Amino acid sequence: VKILNIGSIAFDSIKTPFGQAKKTLGGSATYFSLAASFFAQPAIVAVVGEDFNNAHKKVFQNRKVDLSGLEHKKGESFFWSGKYNFDLNTRKTLKLKLNVFADFQPKLLPHHCQSQYVFLGNIHPKLQMQVLKQIKQPRLVGLDTVDFWIERNLGDLKQVLKLVDVFVINDSEARELSREYNLVKAAKKILGMMSATPSLSPSPLSASGRGKTLIIKQGEHGLLMFYKASSLLLSPSEGRVPECIRGGERLNKKFNESNLKIFNLPGYPLETVFDPTGAGDSFAGGFMGYLASADKLDEHHLKRACVYGSVVASFCVEDFGTKRLEKLTKQEIQNRFAEFKRLTHFEIE
Amino acid sequence: VKILNIGSIAFDSIKTPFGQAKKTLGGSATYFSLAASFFAQPAIVAVVGEDFNNAHKKVFQNRKVDLSGLEHKKGESFFWSGKYNFDLNTRKTLKLKLNVFADFQPKLLPHHCQSQYVFLGNIHPKLQMQVLKQIKQPRLVGLDTVDFWIERNLGDLKQVLKLVDVFVINDSEARELSREYNLVKAAKKILGMMSATPSLSPSPLSASGRGKTLIIKQGEHGLLMFYKASSLLLSPSEGRVPECIRGGERLNKKFNESNLKIFNLPGYPLETVFDPTGAGDSFAGGFMGYLASADKLDEHHLKRACVYGSVVASFCVEDFGTKRLEKLTKQEIQNRFAEFKRLTHFEIE
Numbered sequence: 001v002k003i004l005n006i007g008s009i010a011f012d013s014i015k016t017p018f019g020q021a022k023k024t025l026g027g028s029a030t031y032f033s034l035a036a037s038f039f040a041q042p043a044i045v046a047v048v049g050e051d052f053n054n055a056h057k058k059v060f061q062n063r064k065v066d067l068s069g070l071e072h073k074k075g076e077s078f079f080w081s082g083k084y085n086f087d088l089n090t091r092k093t094l095k096l097k098l099n100v101f102a103d104f105q106p107k108l109l110p111h112h113c114q115s116q117y118v119f120l121g122n123i124h125p126k127l128q129m130q131v132l133k134q135i136k137q138p139r140l141v142g143l144d145t146v147d148f149w150i151e152r153n154l155g156d157l158k159q160v161l162k163l164v165d166v167f168v169i170n171d172s173e174a175r176e177l178s179r180e181y182n183l184v185k186a187a188k189k190i191l192g193m194m195s196a197t198p199s200l201s202p203s204p205l206s207a208s209g210r211g212k213t214l215i216i217k218q219g220e221h222g223l224l225m226f227y228k229a230s231s232l233l234l235s236p237s238e239g240r241v242p243e244c245i246r247g248g249e250r251l252n253k254k255f256n257e258s259n260l261k262i263f264n265l266p267g268y269p270l271e272t273v274f275d276p277t278g279a280g281d282s283f284a285g286g287f288m289g290y291l292a293s294a295d296k297l298d299e300h301h302l303k304r305a306c307v308y309g310s311v312v313a314s315f316c317v318e319d320f321g322t323k324r325l326e327k328l329t330k331q332e333i334q335n336r337f338a339e340f341k342r343l344t345h346f347e348i349e
Numbered sequence: 350v351k352i353l354n355i356g357s358i359a360f361d362s363i364k365t366p367f368g369q370a371k372k373t374l375g376g377s378a379t380y381f382s383l384a385a386s387f388f389a390q391p392a393i394v395a396v397v398g399e400d401f402n403n404a405h406k407k408v409f410q411n412r413k414v415d416l417s418g419l420e421h422k423k424g425e426s427f428f429w430s431g432k433y434n435f436d437l438n439t440r441k442t443l444k445l446k447l448n449v450f451a452d453f454q455p456k457l458l459p460h461h462c463q464s465q466y467v468f469l470g471n472i473h474p475k476l477q478m479q480v481l482k483q484i485k486q487p488r489l490v491g492l493d494t495v496d497f498w499i500e501r502n503l504g505d506l507k508q509v510l511k512l513v514d515v516f517v518i519n520d521s522e523a524r525e526l527s528r529e530y531n532l533v534k535a536a537k538k539i540l541g542m543m544s545a546t547p548s549l550s551p552s553p554l555s556a557s558g559r560g561k562t563l564i565i566k567q568g569e570h571g572l573l574m575f576y577k578a579s580s581l582l583l584s585p586s587e588g589r590v591p592e593c594i595r596g597g598e599r600l601n602k603k604f605n606e607s608n609l610k611i612f613n614l615p616g617y618p619l620e621t622v623f624d625p626t627g628a629g630d631s632f633a634g635g636f637m638g639y640l641a642s643a644d645k646l647d648e649h650h651l652k653r654a655c656v657y658g659s660v661v662a663s664f665c666v667e668d669f670g671t672k673r674l675e676k677l678t679k680q681e682i683q684n685r686f687a688e689f690k691r692l693t694h695f696e697i698e
Contacts, residue, residue: 266613346652
C-alpha cells in the first residue's frame with residue numbers, strides 16, 4: 001500500500017442552485033481515494049453502516065481502492081445534508097447524523113502500518129495522532145482538519161501539527177487558526193506551529209521535521225502553497241533522516257521567514273459547477289496520489305501535485321457526488337493538466 | 350504621445366483598518382498615468398479645481414506625465430471619501446462630491462488625437478465615445494466602466510463597447526452587465542456584446558474589430574483575461590486593417606466560443622496591504638503602458654501586460670494614495686515581475 005487515508009464514508013443529500021441529489025455516496029475518504037486512485041493505489045480506513053451496499057462497494061472496487069480497512073457496523077452510515085448558496089462558495093448544513101461514525105476508532109492492519117504516504121482526514125486530532133504513531137516509516141504525512149477541532153481541540157491539533165509534513169486547510173480555517181486575516185501572515189504563524197521544537201529523541205515521527213508545507217485552499221480562487229525553500233532541496237535519496245539529526249539547530253529556531261516560498265495556483269475556470277461537495281478531498285487525493293506515484297518530494301513535484309489535485313477537484317465539481325470521478329479517465333486528467341499550464345503560463349520575454 | 354488617458358483627478362479621504370489619509374491625491378487618471386509612466390509617456394485629459402496646487406502637479410511632472418490636457422476650473426476638485434472593511438475588498442462611500450468634474454467635457458488637443466494607445470477611464474459612455482471618435486488611428490483602445498453606467502446608460506455603454514479592443518472590468522460589474530454569476534459564462538456574453546456586428550462602412554473606429562479582449566479583475570484574487578485565439582495571431586505588421594475588410598463574415602457571426610482562450614493570473618500575495626484605492630487604475634496603467642512600450646499585441650505580450658499591470662497594482666496598495674507609486678522604481682517592477690513568474694510557474698515534467 002502506497003497511500004493510506006483515514007476518513008469518513010458518508011451519504012450526502014445535496015441541494016445546489018442547479019439541482020439536487022439524495023443520499024448519494026460521499027465522505028472525505030470516498031473522494032480522497034477515488035481521486036488518488038488515478039495515480040497510485042490508495043487504502044482507506046473508515047467505518048460504514050448497513051446502508052452501505054454492494055453497489056457502493058463497487059464504486060471503490062472499480063478504482064481498485066483497498067477496502068481491507070473498511071469496518072462494517074450495525075446502524076446507519078454518517079449522513080449529511082446541505083444546501084449551497086447561489087455563489088456555490090457557502091453552504092448550510094441542514095442535517096448531520098454521525099451514526100456509526102460517532103465512536104469511530106481507526107483500526108490499522110499490519111500492511112497499513114507500512115504505508116509511505118499517509119493522509120489523515122478530518123477526524124479528532126487525538127485519533128489522527130493515534131494513527132500516525134502506528135505508521136512505521138512514513139515518507140510524507142498530510143493532514144486535514146476543520147473549524148470544529150480548531151475551536152474545541154486546539155491543543156491536540158497543535159500536537160499532531162508538529163508531526164506532519166503537509167497541512168491542507170481552507171482559507172477561513174487558516175484565518176481562524178492563526179487569528180490573522182492576511183493569508184501570508186496566517187501562513188507564517190501556522191508554519192511556525194508546524195515547526196515547533198521537536199522532541200529531543202529522534203523518532204520515526206520526527207520525519208516530519210524535514211520540510212513543512214502549508215496549502216491554503218481558496219475554493220474557486222485556487223490555492224496558495226507555502227513552503228521553506230531549503231528544506232525542499234533535500235533530495236529523496238537522502239531518505240527520511242530526521243532533521244534533528246542532520247542539522248538540528250535550525251529546527252530549534254523560530255520558523256525562518258527569509259526562505260519562505262509561495263506557489264499560487266488559480267482555480268480552473270469552469271463554466272458549469274454543479275456540486276462543490278468533495279472538492280477539497282479530491283484535491284488532497286490527487287495531490288497525495290501524484291506524489292506517491294512520483295515518489296519525489298522536491299519543489300517541482302510539490303507544485304505539480306498541487307496542479308494534479310486541482311485538476312481532479314475541478315472534475316469532481318462538474319457533477320453531483322462522485323458521478324464525475326467515477327467516469328473520469330487518466331487522459332482527461334492529463335489534458336486538463338496541460339490546459340492548466342496554458343492557462344497560467346507566461347514568458348518573461 | 351503614445352498613451353492617452355481620459356479620467357478623473359480627485360482628492361480622496363480614505364479610512365482602512367490600518368490607518369487613514371486625508372484629502373490625498375487620487376482619481377483614475379492619477380493612478381493610471383503614474384503606473385503607465387514606468388513604461389511609456391502618458392498624456393491625460395482631466396479637470397481639476399483650485400485646490401490642485403503645484404505640489405500635486407509636481408507628482409505628475411516627476412513621472413513626466415504630459416499635463417497639456419489638464420483643464421483648470423474654478424471651484425474644488427472631485428472629492429471622494431470612503432472606508433474599507435476589514436477584508437479590504439469591500440468599501441463604503443462616505444462622501445462623494447463631483448465638483449468641477451460634474452460637467453467635465455474632455456477637450457483633446459491635436460497631439461492627443463494622434464495617440465496610438467488610448468484608455469477611456471470611467472466617465473459617461475457618451476463622453477468616452479466622443480473622445481474615441483476624435484482619435485485618428487488608434488492601435489489599441491481600452492475601456493473601463495462602473496456599475497453606475499451599467500445601471501443608467503447601458504445603451505450608450507454597449508455602443509462604445511463595440512468599438513474598443515480591451516475592456517477592463519471587475520468581477521461584480523461583469524456579473525451585473527452579463528446577468529451571469531459564473532465568470533466564464535459572463536465573459537462569453539460580454540465578448541459577444543463587444544463583437545456585435547460592426548457598421549458596414551469600415552471606419553478607423555472598427556479597428557476595434559480585430560481582437561476582443563476582456564479582463565475581469567478579481568481584487569486580491571488576481572484576474573481572468575478572455576480573448577479569441579485567432580484574432581491575436583495577427584502580427585502587428587499587418588497593421589490596423591478593419592476585420593470587416595479582411596474576413597468580414599466571421600464578425601457577423603455570433604461570437605465563436607470554440608477559440609476562446611483564458612489567462613488566469615493570481616493576485617500577488619502581499620503581507621501588508623494598506624490601501625486598495627487605485628489598484629484597478631494602476632493595473633490598467635501598467636497594462637497599457639507595457640503594451641505601448643512593446644508595441645506588440647500578440648498573446649504573449651497581452652499576458653505579460655497583465656503581469657506588469659498586476660505588479661504595479663500590488664505596489665500601489667502597499668501605502669496610502671499615490672505614496673508608493675511616487676517612489677517606485679523600474680528595478681522594483683522588474684524584480685516583482687520575476688517573482689510573479691516564480692510564484693506561478695510549474696513544469697509539465
